[in-house]
Amino acid sequence: MKKALLIALIPLLSGCFKKEIPVDKPVYGATSSQVELGGNYANQIYYDLETSSIIRQNNREVWDLAFEAGENGFHILLNESRIMAAALSNETDITALTSDAGLTYHWDFHTGNLDSTAIGDWQSLGKVYAIDLGTALTGGSLGKKKLKVVSVTSAEYQIQFADLNSSVIQTFTIPKSTIAGFTYFSMTGSGSLVDIEPNKETWDLIFTAYCHVFDSHTPYSVVGVLSNRYGVKVQEVTIPFADLKHSDIAESAFEDRINVIGYDWKTYDFDNGIYVVNSNRTFIVKTVSGRYYKMRFVDYYDANGIKGAPKFELQELIP
Template sequence: MLSGCLAEDTPLQLPPPGPEETFQADLGSGYGDQVYFDFSTGQATVRDRESWDLGFYCGPDSFYVVLNGAKRMYAADPQTEDFASVTSRAGLAFRPDPPSGLLDSTVLGRWWTRATDAPVFVIDRGQKTSGLPIGTKKIQLRRAGHQVVLRYADLNGAGEDSLRITQDPLYNLMFFSFEDGGQLVEVEPPKTDWDVVFTTYTHIFEDQPDPAFRFYLVNGVLLNRHATVATDSIPARQQPFASLTLEQVPAYAFTAQLDVIGFDWKTFDMATNQYTVHDDWSYLVRTAENHYYKLQFLSFYNDAGDRGYPLIRYQRL
């Protein structure tokens, strides 16, 4: 009897899609810049990719340290806490952090959980935009409550100094540069103010035995590790960009892997020395605001024919 008095279910009304928009990132001369982009505002923040070396994670109860993959940085673990005893790169195995962003797979890993109180690492600072090597440092890390004490110097001990780094929960990372004696620098916007970054980064080609080709600088897009997730490429034969809708989102698998969009939305032709963009591929992105966007790459060149200007089309679903 009561069922006859209940109101009929109201159909769920999906929000209307946003307007279709475009954005072109300018990676600068020699791909020297990193461009942080926010889909909801269309705003971009540009940073020099050489401006930082180490990123100190601001997540709760974690003290990960990441390398600047945009400079092809490496690190090695000499398995000691004797800072003075580390004076050479000889015999050390250097490797980069994975571009996936998996923190437990970083070279320095969960250093604060080791039996040794203050492990030492050797840092290859990678290369300048020009390709010239930057140099080598040694560091020692020590946890002090919710802070990290960073000790650093040249391998011969010159320029030794230390810095206490405090986590800021408004950011993914606190960024440190060895330049000018060592200092914290501003790089990423607050973690809720951007979604993806257009950047050079180090990709690992697992099938290449030569480190010069195995650890290779590429130009692509990485996700914001805070809350952004995305799909791998969706070919037009599977679903054209124009017909991707919010109702279709559950059919696709999303991942927090930072390089899921990556660099292979374009290919390089050695014969013509030109990049070709797969403009028939689409991607879905879910932002920290829980909004879904579809995006498509249209070009890697500006109107003057200069490379390093990825152009995307995007729309909120």
């Protein structure tokens, strides 16, 4: 895991300034927007396509866990922007777990399938998890915790947590959000709720660093775009952006996975030390309110040549 994290940091520490690269001319009727993720891709940006606006943004270091809302919700997400991981132990008493020796860590799967989370169906197990808090923005380890989810109801979760080798156990009641898809939580100190995700009906995409897991066991830090799992669907098409019309939309081609747009609309040119955007890749996004937009990326650098500033074109597809 440490080796994978070191590899993941290579693009973060190089290629800060780009050389001049030709950019396609804007398509008539399309709007151009740009978001800036900041140094070390620190920001997570929630974006609404219909207003071409940022709904909310946060520093990605301030939260650890996200607890699913909804009457029957029980899934728990790790902060994948930090390559967090969880390992199931055989202990049922949280004080009994003091080491992660011999445990196997897992990561949330990048497709966003809630049945493929690292913590999984904790209700049927009743066990304690070791939690690797992942990597700080500066590149260092954030340490390890242990976690036991005691219970969940239609309204709240009860949890216990502590430093991995500590006998000082914290308990916390986490209310389920009534407007967002998840309630966000920090295990720093005695624990705290963190206001992260906006109303799930107000945003379509999140620009963020996240964890892509290769071969089911190799985590890699990537930067890209994930979609709102509550209503947003995306498909990639081969029709050029300029030619794509509403009549080209195939409803059956929309996918539920949150990483259809993902990260690989750009590639890293190691010879020149820059990111190169493939503006020939075109996506159709069905927004949370059911409208259709075509989208493509045209740049990854801001006006000063600093990386981490995805620039994209949007145009609504109207019958």
